Amino acid sequence: MELFKSKKFRTGSIKEEEGFIAFGIKDTVEFDASANRAPMDLETYISGLRTNNLGDYGPDKLPELRIAGRFMGQRGPFAKLQDADGIIQLYMQKGKMGATEAAQELTDKVVKLLHIGDYIGLVGELFVTQTGEVTIKVKELHFLSKALRNLPIVKRDKEGNVYDAFTDPELRYRQRYVDLVVNPHVREAFVKRTKMYNSIRNFLNEKDYLEVETPILQPLYGGAAARPFKTHHNTLDMTLYLRIANELYLKRLIVGGFDGVYEFSKDFRNEGMSRFHNPEFTQIELYVAYKDYEWMMNLVEEMVEKVALDVNGTTKIQVGDNLIDFKRPWKRYTMYEAIEHFTGIDISEMSESEIFATAKKLHVPVDETMGKGKLIDEIFGEKCEGELIQPTFITDYPVEMSPLAKKHRTKPGLVERFEAICNKKEICNAFSELNDPIDQRERFEAQLELGKRGDDEAMVLDEDFLRALEYGMPPTAGLGIGMDRLAMIMTNSNSIQDVLFFPQMKPEDQGEEAQEAETE
RNA sequence: GAUCCGGUAGCUCAGCUGGUAGAGCAUUUGACUUUUAAUCAAAGGGUCCCGGGUUCGAACCCCGGCCGGAUCACCA
DSSP states (O other), X not given: OGGXXXXXXXXXXXXXXXXXXXXXXXXXXXXXXXXXXXXXXXXXXXXXXXXXXXXXXXXXXXXXXXXXXXXXXXXXXXXXXXXXXXXXXXXXXXXXXXSSHHHHHHHHHHHHHOOTTOEEEEEEEEEEOTTSOEXXXXXXXXXXXXXXXXXXXXXXXXXXXXXXXXXXXXHHHHTHHHHHHHOHHHHHHHHHHHHHHHXXXXXXXXTTOEEOOOOSEESSOOSSOOOOXXXXXXXXTEXXXXXXXXXXXXXXXXXXXXXXXXXXXXXXXXXXXXXXXXXXXXXXXXXXXXXXXXXXXXXXXXXXXXXXXXXXXXXXXXXXXXXXXXXXXXXEEEHHHHHHHHHSOOOTTOOHHHHHHHHHHTTOOOOTTOOHHHXXXXXXXXHTGGGOOSXXXXXXXXXXXXXXXXXXXXXXXXXXXXXXXXXXXXXXEEEXXXXXXXXXXXXXXXXXXXXXXXXXXXXXXXXXXXXXXXXXXXXXXXXXXXXXXXXXXXXXXXXXXXXSSSOOOOOOOOHHHXXXXXXX
């Protein structure tokens, strides 16, 4: 155990811990905290204590409380215990803990040896102190587990000022377990993220859509324009790709006869990282037969409004400097309308060369290789997207940018597609799905051309997907929502790393500790 | 990938024009059984991110690298 001779550890107390064992107090198995909130829910009981309204549990019928958690500091007989629900004060009176005199003596010794981070279990009863704080009077204390490393504890005073906060982003992301213990707001953000998933699941399940799972390892990557991660299967001796999207598989299931399917999909894209991009991220994709993009727009509004309510209890969310309101209905612009709204220029009737000239005039960086669709997309991205704070639907995109979307029923050159943009970022992308196998083949072939010209993110042709379409796919509305981006908004997070438990990091230099460990 | 900022004790940070390393909390020991970020006293604790250079002398200046953050680019 050479490692523990390092100064980093509380060497003095290690030996004492052997003492704990000798005392027979280290009863990790024996102590059962599962009954910790019985017979009355602790929150209810605490509010009852505070309001002097305990019903059947009056002062003479105090329920015994069993609870376990981390010991988080001590001042005199008062200490703090942190468990999954928060922090509660303990009252540990010398000589009063334990059933027998011997037990009391032992417990006092153990208390002396407790450190921040240690796990203890205890039996006690609740009371309110003179200063009005709900506190557990400890009747019995069990030592459960030792923290060898010091937790970087954060202190808060009455005014809410924070001292010595654990803030270094590198340490927080690399040691998320520590971040979670000492930063309650971090824990809250991740609880919200899970509520978000549950909200969407409940919403879609109530509509009888089927949650499904499709392959992550794919022989061809499709459904989006992105560079993939590549791997190799030894037995089959073949190249496989980690999916960049699951779109083409879900559509196969629509062909197979399901009316509505969805999947929370971990996708992987081998591209740059930023505060909006992690190499692995999550989308939910949803496909519903016999519907179109107009219908899907209404569903998105309804669903995201519900998510906001389920997660935060309100449709209004403060995100950075902006108060974002998800209350229906959201603003809707066609892409042409949006450009006209933000630049004053109507490009809907313009030719490619006129649009090129317009882009130049607006100082949008463009070059001669860009087609009409790309030019429009650039103008929108440059002049409109950054203006959209409140959730807004942008509809009817140029066909060149959307090889899987159905051509617009009345507007040539456009597809039936929309994105919802919120806080300057796309949060979803949806279309009336292209279900014409002949058109789809042509679009794939156009993508192949782009690939030949060096676009390494152009889509590849998926012959089996085309075969599926050739068997007939009903008219279908499809949707993808970036769950991480949505979680960032719902939790007012500035970086995608704040909504991922373990964001991708370069490996840290473990030289020192690895060497220490090797000498064991 | 480019630019800017940062990396000093377990954590949060100071460290001036270059002169042999500091604080608070945490830790250890002792006292105190009290309230509530921080009781008192004492002690221990450092590869100043790494490598090279300049200098009598480098945490500090110069060069190269590593890691992180922000912005931009890329990425629908």
